[in-house]
Amino acid sequence: MREFLVEITTHIPEGTGQDEVDRRRAAEAVRARELAATGHLARLWRPVGELRSIGIWRADDEEGLHEKVLGTLPLRPWMTVTVTPLESHPNDPGRAEGTR
Numbered sequence: 001m002r003e004f005l006v007e008i009t010t011h012i013p014e015g016t017g018q019d020e021v022d023r024r025r026a027a028e029a030v031r032a033r034e035l036a037a038t039g040h041l042a043r044l045w046r047p048v049g050e051l052r053s054i055g056i057w058r059a060d061d062e063e064g065l066h067e068k069v070l071g072t073l074p075l076r077p078w079m080t081v082t083v084t085p086l087e088s089h090p091n092d093p094g095r096a097e098g099t100r
Contacts, residue, residue: 002058002061003056004085006057008055009051035069057070
């Protein structure tokens with residue numbers, strides 16, 4: 001699978017009830033654990049003092065990332081997503097010996 005840097009900002013629509021927000025957030029946590037278990041979500045961070053997240057996500061290609069991974073998130077209709085495809089750097093200290 002390829003890796004992607006994904007920045008996500010969630011905007012809750014005005015007038016959305018707290019029960020709906022809580023329901024979707026709980027479902028989001030469950031789905032994130034499922035995606036991590038299948039290798040699609042590798043890491044996830046929240047910058048200090050910000051309400052956005054930055055993560056390393058994996059999929060076969062960018063189309064699959066949007067459709068089969070990010071598109072399955074319960075909060076996706078409320079998200080603004082920026083995707084940056086990644087490739088290995090020759091000086092990456094975490095790169096496995098002999099890989100490109």
